[in-house]
Amino acid sequence: xxxxxxxxxxxxxxxxxxDLDEAAQERLRDAHGAVFKAKFLEQxxxxxxxxxxxxxxxxxxxxxxxxxxVAVRLTGFDAETLKHFIFLERPQDVRGDDSEAFSQDAYIAxxxxxx
Numbered sequence: 001x002x003x004x005x006x007x008x009x010x011x012x013x014x015x016x017x018x019d020l021d022e023a024a025q026e027r028l029r030d031a032h033g034a035v036f037k038a039k040f041l042e043q044x045x046x047x048x049x050x051x052x053x054x055x056x057x058x059x060x061x062x063x064x065x066x067x068x069x070v071a072v073r074l075t076g077f078d079a080e081t082l083k084h085f086i087f088l089e090r091p092q093d094v095r096g097d098d099s100e101a102f103s104q105d106a107y108i109a110x111x112x113x114x115x
Contacts, residue, residue: 009033071104 004012009032013025020028057065059072066072075081080101087098 004015007015009029013020013028017025017028059074061072080099083099084102087096087102090096
């Protein structure tokens, strides 16, 4: 049972009741959602200090919204982007290395127009 903790209804029901047909699984998911909304939704609160992360702006942001030293750009998802994301989202007391592709020098070099 320990392995099932944290699963949502969409994964938990088929695991615990594998012989239940799809229509019955759907009814069970709907009932679970209705109970959650009726009993718990109004009590749901963001984590302490989580609110600033919920207020992220839509892009592109207006000039001056971010500090002048902050560069924002879209990028494809690859190993370098994942390494950069892990670096940004690490706990404050954990040291880590950012991806070389996201260093300030690499960003400036990618913005140069070659003639």
